[in-house]
Amino acid sequence: MGLVKQKTARNTMDWEYFEVFAREEPDGPLFHLGSVSAPNKPAAVGQARMVYSEKPWVEMCICPRAEVVPVISVNDMIGIA
Amino acid sequence: MSETDKVLMQELLCIADTDWVLGHWYIKVMLNGRSLPDCTAFAGMGQDSLGHTRAIFRLLEDRLELPEHQLEFGRQPEALHDLEALSRPPQNWGDFLMTAFLTECAVWRLFSTFLDGSDKELSGMVKHLGKELYFHRLGLEGWMLAASDDECADMKLSLAERGAEVARWFAADGASDVLLESGVRNTGVAEALAGFLDDVVSVVTQATDLVEEEVLQLLPTAVPEDWDAAKRKTAGATLPATLWEFMIPTDPDTVALRRPLSVSVDDNLDLVDRAEYSHADYA
Numbered sequence: 230m231g232l233v234k235q236k237t238a239r240n241t242m243d244w245e246y247f248e249v250f251a252r253e254e255p256d257g258p259l260f261h262l263g264s265v266s267a268p269n270k271p272a273a274v275g276q277a278r279m280v281y282s283e284k285p286w287v288e289m290c291i292c293p294r295a296e297v298v299p300v301i302s303v304n305d306m307i308g309i310a
Numbered sequence: 311m312s313e314t315d316k317v318l319m320q321e322l323l324c325i326a327d328t329d330w331v332l333g334h335w336y337i338k339v340m341l342n343g344r345s346l347p348d349c350t351a352f353a354g355m356g357q358d359s360l361g362h363t364r365a366i367f368r369l370l371e372d373r374l375e376l377p378e379h380q381l382e383f384g385r386q387p388e389a390l391h392d393l394e395a396l397s398r399p400p401q402n403w404g405d406f407l408m409t410a411f412l413t414e415c416a417v418w419r420l421f422s423t424f425l426d427g428s429d430k431e432l433s434g435m436v437k438h439l440g441k442e443l444y445f446h447r448l449g450l451e452g453w454m455l456a457a458s459d460d461e462c463a464d465m466k467l468s469l470a471e472r473g474a475e476v477a478r479w480f481a482a483d484g485a486s487d488v489l490l491e492s493g494v495r496n497t498g499v500a501e502a503l504a505g506f507l508d509d510v511v512s513v514v515t516q517a518t519d520l521v522e523e524e525v526l527q528l529l530p531t532a533v534p535e536d537w538d539a540a541k542r543k544t545a546g547a548t549l550p551a552t553l554w555e556f557m558i559p560t561d562p563d564t565v566a567l568r569r570p571l572s573v574s575v576d577d578n579l580d581l582v583d584r585a586e587y588s589h590a591d592y593a
Contacts, residue, residue, distance in 0.1 A: 244345070265347040268456030275449020276347045280352030 245293055247273040249281055252288040264294065311376075314492045318429075319370055320540045321489065324390040324479075326366035326381075331396045331549070332413050333359030334557050338399075339406055351449055351535050357400045358442045365435060383558065387549040391541040395475035397549055404464025405459060405472075411450040412469075412476040412510060418443045418505040420479070420499070428493040447509070454517040469514065469528050478528035479542050480506060503531065 240305035244266040250259050260283045277291050299305060311319075311494065336356035343349035367381040377384070389415045393413060400406035425436045457465060480503035489495040536545040549557075559565055 251330035260497055265451060267347070271448045271458065272452020275452055276351045277444045278445040279358075279449065280347050281317050282354055 244268050245273070245295070247277065247291040248294055248297065249277045249289065249291050251281065251284075251286040251290075253284055253286060255287050259288070259290075265291070314488050314494060315373070317488050317540075318432075318494055320391065321371055321376065321420070322366050322432075323381075324542045325417055326363045326370070326376075326483060327391045328393040328396065328413065328417055329359045329366075330363040330382075330390075330550075330557065331392045331553070332410065332417070333363060334359075334553070335400070335410065338556065342403065342406070355446050355449070358446065362439050362442070365439070369431070369435065375498060387551075387554045388546075390549060392543070392549060393476065393479060394543045394547050395472040397547070397553070398472075399553075401468075402461075402464045404461040405468040407450055407454050407457065407461075408465040408468035408514075409472050409476075411447065411454060411513065412472065414443060414447045414450060415506050415509040416479050417461050418447065419502040419509070422505075423495045423497045423499065423502050424488075426496040427489075432494070446457075448571075451513050452515075454513060457517060465514075466518050469520075469525070472508075473528040474530050474532075477503070477506070478531045478533050481531045481533045481537070481542075483537075 245268075246264050246266050247270075248264050249262045250258050251262055265273055265276040266282060267276050273291055277289065281289070299307060301307065333356045336352045338354065340349055340352040343352055364382070366379075370376070371378060371380055392462060393416065395409060396413060400409060421436055421443075422440060424432050424516040425440070427433050454465065480499055482499060487495065487498055490498050507526060507529060510529065511522050514520055514525050516521055534544055537543075555561070559568070
């Protein structure tokens with residue numbers, strides 16, 4: 230695969246974060262499993278399916294972290310400022 | 311064994327052996343991921359591919375009344391039905407992405423010809439494995455779409471060098487398809503090829519500056535004179551010794567590091583769903 234210096238093509242810190250959720254039973258709750266960082270949505274979907282495959286989920290979905298609407302936040306004084 | 315069964319076994323070996331080699335590509339490439347989820351995803355894809363291989367091997371061993379693990383441990387590389395394009399190691403990230411994507415598309419399209427066939431055990435397996443293979447293609451597509459300019463150039467070079475080797479997997483040898491006639495296969499190989507070309511054109515035209523006609527030109531299905539139609543590869547073509555050693559190690563140190571077969575295959579180790587831990591799951 231070439232020299233080590235040729236392996237880091239880009240700054241992965243620029244990648245978007247996606248939160249990953251899944252349901253174990255059809256009538257069970259949707260759990261927050263964790264997150265993946267990926268350059269785009271197809272890669273994020275592929276990664277989420279591969280990384281969080283420890284259980285036979287009946288449903289899994291991802292959501293861009295930027296789309297999450299804060300209700301209570303450690304960073305913002307929501308309702309005050 | 312009937313002619314239909316014989317051809318079916320050959321076709322399934324083409325798919326299983328190719329997945330077997332591809333799974334080892336993923337394992338070898340794992341640490342070239344760009345982030346931790348990348349590396350974990352490659353580990354998952356390798357695990358899936360090797361799992362699919364063993365599932366098909368087990369089906370074949372049952373039907374051929376072979377001893378267990380005969381197809382994995384009882385053959386020499388000359389007997390494999392692997393895709394020739396995987397016999398040369400990837401030269402760079404772009405080459406890896408393109409080759410793995412082409413192979414995933416080819417494996418799925420050929421395998422999916424059995425999706426609604428008359429062999430219900432096989433069609434059920436295709437359905438189950440197909441759900442996992444979809445995510446392999448999607449992950450690779452995402453990485454291809456995110457490729458840098460240099461990586462795009464490498465992907466185009468890779469398509470030019472390996473595209474024909476993958477596309478000719480679908481070559482028709484002029485003989486009638488007994489699997490299609492008998493209903494074991496519900497779609498023909500020609501339709502599988504059309505689907506493969508659609509898949510590749512759709513992603514490559516987005517990931518690179520190539521247009522549809524240019525991509526199709528790089529995917530001819532012409533075969534060499536010494537083509538072995540049963541193995542879908544050039545007669546006598548064999549995996550390189552280094553790759554075979556990686557798949558079936560003979561080095562004593564490596565053999566010692568491997569878990570005994572009785573543990574890795576027969577024991578159903580479940581470290582996730584043990585009752586004493588399940589109460590803490592995602593609490």
